[in-house]
Amino acid sequence: MSGAPRTGPYVCGLDAAMDVVGGKWKSLILWELRQGARRFGELRRGLPGVSERVLARQLREMEEDELVHREVYPVVPPHVEYSLTEQGRSLYGALESLGAWGRRRIARIGAARLDVEHAGG
């Protein structure tokens, strides 16, 4: 997964939730935005490996899903800020226990990535 989410039919809540966070970078985008707005370039630098095209696309999908708000400042050079909507924040909250599970798993198998600044999540 995933491209644009399905909008159902869903078998259960897990199904629906995975549908909107399933994109390769989406949970990481939520993570990046968890404490405030970020500009496109900041997100790009914070997500080592994303291409511009893919980042833009996943952000648009999350915007359609009302998880992310896109604020455009009509200045030169362009300035765009992304932030979590209320739904985005609640989704991030719902993902916290999953993140904790993942951290325990990383500890078990020893697969942490130490070359990024936010390795605490």
Added chain:
Amino acid sequence: MSGAPRTGPYVCGLDAAMDVVGGKWKSLILWELRQGARRFGELRRGLPGVSERVLARQLREMEEDELVHREVYPVVPPHVEYSLTEQGRSLYGALESLGAWGRRRIARIGAARLDVEHAGG
């Protein structure tokens, strides 16, 4: 996503968790096994749309990730039971708040699937 999980490097716990649960049917498999063992055919019937190949593959990956236990009874005809391991149960637990979020989302957008028996999840 996803094929065989990466085994890192991971940026954060969310990353690691999404890696093992990102397969199209994996969260649903967790859901199916949440209350006890199931046979291959039962899972297949409970997951409308999976092909044998894909179901077998995702189960093998979850087995490698130690989320699922595969018990083979050497009888004729073959009898195999799948169940959650301790880690699988803890992952399912960590997913519950996400499932709740998804149910709220379904309620908002009205995308529930009513033709399956376990639409409560």
Added chain:
DNA sequence: CTGTATCCAGCATGATACTG
């Protein structure tokens, strides 16, 4: 019943170049 072996298609993801 529980799979594996092939073959296939689509799409998500990527790299790069170019634009307002």
Added chain:
DNA sequence: CAGTATCATGCTGGATACAG
């Protein structure tokens, strides 16, 4: 800076047939 346009590709997921 913040994208879009194009083109390339790998891989997940799917259909079907066959096997122990």
